[in-house]
Structures are given as structure tokens and as C-alpha cells.
Amino acid sequence: MPVIREPRKSRGLIRSLNRSGVRDDKSPNVVRKAKTPPDPSICERCGAVYQRKTWRSDRKVTDELSAKADWVVCPACEQVSRQEGQGRLVLLGTGVAANKETIRRRIENVARRATVTQPERRIISVDELGARGEEGLEVLTTSQKLAHRIVRELVKLFDGSARYSWQDDGTLYAEWRYDTARIKAHKRG
Ligand SMILES: [Zn+2]
Structure with missing residues (x-):
């Protein structure tokens, strides 16, 4: 799986936005802040x-x-009460739309397993992208590792392609694209 880091230029941009306070509501890093x-x-x-x-x-x-x-x-x-995500997943593609229930169930399973040993790792929300153009799902998690794990499990189950990008504010942005037109047979999971 390719790991794509944000190019330097956009990281600088994010940093300057933090300084000017524009993204203040999104930037606090829970790990750093927790006492x-x-x-x-x-x-x-x-x-x-x-x-x-x-x-x-x-x-x-x-x-x-x-x-x-x-x-x-x-x-x-x-x-959870502040609605901040340390992991943000965007799931896109025709295969996502066609398998939404299976995908939601798989996400819940992965999260449930993670929560037993690591209660701080959980899902904040799973929402339809809908209004913002492409059909798909957006998942927010309290943990980068959980976000990463969910994408890995989805790739195992369906294939598709994943890309990860770590942000300066400590969040992981992951995108998983699964198109049924391009990938015909999906593995049984
Ligand atoms: Zn608690």
C-alpha cells in the first residue's frame, strides 16, 4: 500500500492556518493535551x-x-464530546455505494474488537458523504491506528485502493476507493 505524505508546501499552509487560528477548532491533539x-x-x-x-x-x-x-x-x-477525530476516513467509489451495509458492519466489528483492549480507540461517527458531491462514507475515529486498521480490513475484504496521509495536527487522513466497475470479483471475507 502506498504511503503518501503531504507535500511540504501544503504542510506549511496547514501550519500557518493553525497559527492564524482559522483551524483552531480542529487542531488540538488529544494525545498531547491529555493530562x-x-x-x-x-x-x-x-x-x-x-x-x-x-x-x-x-x-x-x-x-x-x-x-x-x-x-x-x-x-x-x-x-467524543468534542467531536474531534484523530482519524478521518473517506470511502469512495461505486463499490462503496453498492456494499454500504457490509462495509458499515465490518467497520463496527473492527471497532468493537479494538475497544475491548483500547477503550480510547473508537469510532466517533460514520456519515454519508452525500451532500458533498460524491457518494460514499466518512468515518471519524479517536485513533489513527483504528482508522488505519479499518482501511486495512476493507482492503482485505474487497481490494480497492488505499492512500494515507498524516497531517501536522496529529490526524491521519485515509482514503479508500473501491469501484466495482474496475474490480470485478471481490474476495470472500
Ligand atoms: Zn470514558
Whole structure:
């Protein structure tokens, strides 16, 4: 899979936009900003537990733990409430339109698996591109890795072509194009 980095010129442009504040609402990097919570802590929104320096959603909240833990909002819940994505996927092509339900289910599966061990990795939204011209889907995730993983799984299932571009603000922009006219048989997944 080709990895395409943004050309220097456009990175400079993004940086200057950040400085002038135009993109301020989109630029904060959650990883850089997140402060370390007291150990242990429990997220009051999703029940994820922060212990031994990591957030996990599969840790049991016992009476003993909840008695000594602080109640905080975990980075993922904070990010979801601000609607910021660290991963932005755009899925395009006739094959996407024709397989939307299968694609949505696959995305949900990948996300569900990721969330068990890494609650901070999740999907913020899956929306139709619709109004913005081409038919397709836009997926926002709280994590670059999850975004990357979803694209990899879609390529495994259908082929198509993927391209990735890492932005200066810490987000990964990925585009997956799948046209049924050009790629006839799709693999069984
Ligand atoms: Zn949470």
C-alpha cells in the first residue's frame, strides 16, 4: 500500500492556518493535551478504568476499586464530546455505494474488537458523504491506528485502493476507493 505524505508546501499552509487560528477548532491533539489522571481512576461516562498507566474497558470496577479511585472523564469520552477525530476516513467509489451495509458492519466489528483492549480507540461517527458531491462514507475515529486498521480490513475484504496521509495536527487522513466497475470479483471475507 502506498504511503503518501503531504507535500511540504501544503504542510506549511496547514501550519500557518493553525497559527492564524482559522483551524483552531480542529487542531488540538488529544494525545498531547491529555493530562495524566490519578491512578486508579474510573471514567464516569464509559466505566473504563485507568490503572498502571493505561486505560482499559475490560477491567472490573470492584467496590474496593471504586472506593479508592477518582472519577474522571477518559480521553476517549472527552474527545467524543468534542467531536474531534484523530482519524478521518473517506470511502469512495461505486463499490462503496453498492456494499454500504457490509462495509458499515465490518467497520463496527473492527471497532468493537479494538475497544475491548483500547477503550480510547473508537469510532466517533460514520456519515454519508452525500451532500458533498460524491457518494460514499466518512468515518471519524479517536485513533489513527483504528482508522488505519479499518482501511486495512476493507482492503482485505474487497481490494480497492488505499492512500494515507498524516497531517501536522496529529490526524491521519485515509482514503479508500473501491469501484466495482474496475474490480470485478471481490474476495470472500
Ligand atoms: Zn470514558
